[in-house]
Amino acid sequence: MRRAFTLAAEGPRVGDHARVGAVILAPDGTVLAEGHHRGAGTPHAEVDALMDLPAGGAAGATAVVTLEPCNHHGRTGPCSLALVEAGIARVVYAIDDPNDTVHGGGDRLRDAGVEVVSGLLADEAEAFLERWLHSIRTGRPWVTVKWAASLDGRAAAADGSSRWITGAAARQHVHEQRADHDAILVGTGTVLADDPGLTARGDGGELLRTQPLPVVVGDREVPESAVVRSHPRGLVTVPGHDLDAALRSLRPHGVHSVFVEGGPTVASAMIAAGLADELLVYLAPVLLGGPGLALGDLGVGSMNERLRLDVLSTTELGPDLLIRARPSRSTP
Structure with missing residues (x-):
């Protein structure tokens, strides 16, 4: 997860987006791929990481993400669906997305049979995304x-x-x-x-x-x-x-x-x-x-x-x- 935060920090600090990082792990813990969000309109961190893998390369893997995978169609498709279709078996993320139009990725993953773990290093995620979270939560x-x-x-x-x-x-x-x-x-x-x-x-x-x-x-x-x-x-x-x-x-x-x-x-x-x-x-x-x-x-x-x-x-x-x-x- 801390590696995912490091990746997230490579994204632009300003702009209409959250800085998110993702790491895809093989069942034995080997890093298969990494990704981060590069700004509005670009692939989200999870998809950015999946793009580095061949078809079927994520089957049975674990995705570690700094923010709950999104569950909506915006400039890009829902990351929760992309993870399911890639065959990801387990998703670990730090904090829920507070945006009502985006939240729900965790539930979608669970409904698809994916194991979901949330709350890992939540305090660090809150500090890392402080400004963005404040804006979404307070309006x-x-x-x-x-x-x-x-x-x-x-x-x-x-x-x-x-x-x-x-x-x-x-x-x-x-x-x-x-x-x-x-x-x-x-x-x-x-x-x-x-x-x-x-x-x-x-x-x-x-x-x-x-x-x-x-x-x-x-x-x-x-x-x-x-x-x-x-x-x-x-x-x-x-x-x-x-x-x-x-x-x-x-x-x-x-x-x-x-x-x-x-x-x-x-x-x-x-x-x-x-x-x-x-x-x-x-x-x-x-x-x-x-x-x-x-x-x-x-x-x-x-x-x-x-x-x-x-x-x-x-x-x-x-x-x-x-x-x-x-x-x-x-x-x-």
Whole structure:
């Protein structure tokens, strides 16, 4: 199963799919074939592995898969049926697929006389597919909120200037995080004030191979001359200020994860609404003072209402410090 996870990790991290790996074992435990899902529209991991075997080569074998084999006709046929037709005798998978339109592969296999074992390394599968599972289960994408600030919590100087608080290493890390999410979201205020491109770029300014879908939320019009209108993925605009509804509206676009980089207004609203699943805070060793706070009102009126965080990691990026945190699950 851990080998199947390694294979799954070779698939694209972003896109409208789950990363899945599969290993086909002979009755004596010998590896017959391996496969993984390479993205939407490509063969699923089980079929990818079966394609490496001759006709009848999987008869009596065991398939080890990181996610329950699918049971529906989409861009590809149901993997559960492919496994039955290949003569697989036993299927071991980590977790059930939470998607109602896909779930049921395990039952289909059992009905066909295939031995099915589920739950192997389930905790590791939950962690590996965390963002995708969250999106399917809640109906809204995983949200990462990012901001950069001085040590005294300012995102801009008194005159409004904000470039650059952090150094080159931190800024490049941000671009890598953009590429690691399906979409990047800002408010119309950020577009009008900064005219950002919202692309993911390399340290030489080149576009990275994977680009997030740019999303702008708010009622003000995005100018025709705005740089973001030239984004290689196009532009999605969502009117209004209901952030939960805005996030849910991205599902038809195949968005399972969103990188929020929209300034204090959007960042604060996401956190106050309980929509932030992870925070990336880049701290620079400078002091700015003044009114340019990185966050605004979070709805915290007293210390008893403070929002607790669990710090997952701290990383030095040149002179700067990255703090990765999540809303605390522990009891105050």
